[in-house]
Amino acid sequence: MKQGVIFDLDGVLISTDEMHYKAWKSIADELNIPFGIKENNLLRGVSRMASLDIILGLGNISLPDEEKEALAERKNRRYVELLQTLTPSSVSNEVRDTLKELNDRGIKTAVGSSSKNAKLILKLTDLEKYFDAVSDGTNITHSKPDPEVFLKGAEFLGLSPGQCAVTEDACAGIDAANAGGFFSIGIGDAAGYEMSDASISSIRELLDII
Numbered sequence: 001m002k003q004g005v006i007f008d009l010d011g012v013l014i015s016t017d018e019m020h021y022k023a024w025k026s027i028a029d030e031l032n033i034p035f036g037i038k039e040n041n042l043l044r045g046v047s048r049m050a051s052l053d054i055i056l057g058l059g060n061i062s063l064p065d066e067e068k069e070a071l072a073e074r075k076n077r078r079y080v081e082l083l084q085t086l087t088p089s090s091v092s093n094e095v096r097d098t099l100k101e102l103n104d105r106g107i108k109t110a111v112g113s114s115s116k117n118a119k120l121i122l123k124l125t126d127l128e129k130y131f132d133a134v135s136d137g138t139n140i141t142h143s144k145p146d147p148e149v150f151l152k153g154a155e156f157l158g159l160s161p162g163q164c165a166v167t168e169d170a171c172a173g174i175d176a177a178n179a180g181g182f183f184s185i186g187i188g189d190a191a192g193y194e195m196s197d198a199s200i201s202s203i204r205e206l207l208d209i210i
């Protein structure tokens, strides 16, 4: 029985992964780099700059750092514009009920996201109240598959990795959870990833396996 659950945000609690895709696609289109759903899956859980490096790599393009900074900033402006459409009803009842059930059971909950926009998303969707801690892109120096974001999350909860499960839609996130010694649960794109300790097709299923 786990005492804590750490949730990835984009693509697990909310479909902001589609907004990341739209924003990156517009940048890739400008650069004439073919970019579809398959390529987008490579960016799940990966930091903003590392995502840009992957996209530029797909197009065999190398750019000076200042241009890369400008592109990443432009992508973020588009992404944040898309985020403004989020409201509490952007979160499914199933996600809300699952988080509430964990709270009621006294299981500690944290967000573990590489995103620097995580707190904004939690605020816009009124999800903050379900979490005891938030570990995000603002408190880490290494992004997934490095375990830092989850290790910090567990530390904020006052728990050890062995006491926590991590729920992730990114293969890089499952690798990060495993590297940190967490029980890794794959959902969405990471459901069925052979490195996951468990796979679920729907978030409420985690209540039966932790």
Ligand code: G6P
Residues within 6 Å of the ligand: 010, 020, 043, 044, 045, 046, 047, 048, 051, 076, 113, 114, 115, 116, 117, 118, 137, 170
């Ligand atoms: C999450 C998403 C990634 C995104 C990263 C950084 O891990 O899955 O697709 O690149 O956060 O997000 P940010 O909002 O800081 O650009």
Ligand code: MG
Residues within 6 Å of the ligand: 008, 009, 010, 011, 012, 017, 044, 045, 168, 169, 170
């Ligand atoms: Mg994700």
